[in-house]
Amino acid sequence: MADRELVIDVRGLTKRFGDKTVVDHFDLAAPRGLIYGFLGPNGSGKTTTIRMVCGLLRPDAGSGTCLGYDVLAESRKIKARVGYMTQRFSLYEDLSIRENLEFFVRLYGMDRGRRRVDAALAELGLSGRAKQLAGRLSGGWKQRLALAACMIHEPELLLLDEPTAGVDPKARRDFWDAIRQYAAQGVTTLVSTHYMDEAVQCDRIAYIAYGKKLIDAPSRDIPSQVGLKGFKVHADDLDEAERRLKGAPGVEVLARFGVVIHVCGRDVRALARAVERIRGLEGGRADRFEPGLEEAFIFLMSEVADNFNGAGP
Ligand SMILES: Nc1ncnc2c1ncn2[C@@H]1O[C@H](COP(=O)(O)OP(=O)(O)OP(=O)(O)O)[C@@H](O)[C@H]1O
Numbered sequence: 001m002a003d004r005e006l007v008i009d010v011r012g013l014t015k016r017f018g019d020k021t022v023v024d025h026f027d028l029a030a031p032r033g034l035i036y037g038f039l040g041p042n043g044s045g046k047t048t049t050i051r052m053v054c055g056l057l058r059p060d061a062g063s064g065t066c067l068g069y070d071v072l073a074e075s076r077k078i079k080a081r082v083g084y085m086t087q088r089f090s091l092y093e094d095l096s097i098r099e100n101l102e103f104f105v106r107l108y109g110m111d112r113g114r115r116r117v118d119a120a121l122a123e124l125g126l127s128g129r130a131k132q133l134a135g136r137l138s139g140g141w142k143q144r145l146a147l148a149a150c151m152i153h154e155p156e157l158l159l160l161d162e163p164t165a166g167v168d169p170k171a172r173r174d175f176w177d178a179i180r181q182y183a184a185q186g187v188t189t190l191v192s193t194h195y196m197d198e199a200v201q202c203d204r205i206a207y208i209a210y211g212k213k214l215i216d217a218p219s220r221d222i223p224s225q226v227g228l229k230g231f232k233v234h235a236d237d238l239d240e241a242e243r244r245l246k247g248a249p250g251v252e253v254l255a256r257f258g259v260v261i262h263v264c265g266r267d268v269r270a271l272a273r274a275v276e277r278i279r280g281l282e283g284g285r286a287d288r289f290e291p292g293l294e295e296a297f298i299f300l301m302s303e304v305a306d307n308f309n310g311a312g313p
Pocket of ligand 1: 040045049
């Protein structure tokens, strides 16, 4: 991949707050149009990393470029060219849909603002409701409008920090359809998330704990990187099967998917011994299977407790 295709290309990004190193020599390379997911426990440094990449926070060490600009010397230029949506991002509820978009047009000092607002309204399918107060929109629509507002200046890079926290799954799907459309147009997206249904939307995933990247791979390779083995367990009394398997040595993931329990772990022998515990149960059966991204996600998100609130690594 030629360097000029990299929208983000940073090395060794480090940030300290007091005596805590919250981001520790972080490298990141993102080609155009990629959707890059950041997973990790609370406090692992995801937000701090995103803020350094987009020029909102100065790193203590490290170097590189974002959108072709130097992350240290040209942070203003970067800031003006990214869309940034945080969990706390909010619209003006007592302004209309149109007024909210106009506000962002002015914020970014854009020419041809009216045309951009009209285009955004048409894209959203909200042209007929432009005068409606933003506060009267449903949660999902508010989210879509907020995204359109972040994208009004047509940035090439979109940074999403837990963008759909507290939004229902249907609204999350609609939101992600929009992200996919932007990606198809060449917008690169960096997203930190705690949700499995968001993680599966990402092309590539970085798993971060204690400010360090522990895994960084295309989403399809994450399960093999984690190295989980799995059994699908069936039984007439699934509750009893779950009780027997829960906490058994070797069981690192236990998740019910409808009428089956997926039990996974990295030590296949220990796992096979654990699965023996369902022997004798009516309808009891255990079949080997290859765990996918969903099981890997559950494993990763349960592995480390909140960072920096507990004892540390
Ligand atoms: N301005 C600051 N001053 C001091 N400490 C900070 C500051 N910003 C972040 N931190 C600390 O740095 C650590 C990493 O925080 P960060 O918000 O980057 O993590 P995160 O992975 O995004 O967490 P979450 O998933 O909860 O959003 C935390 O311990 C946090 O308390």
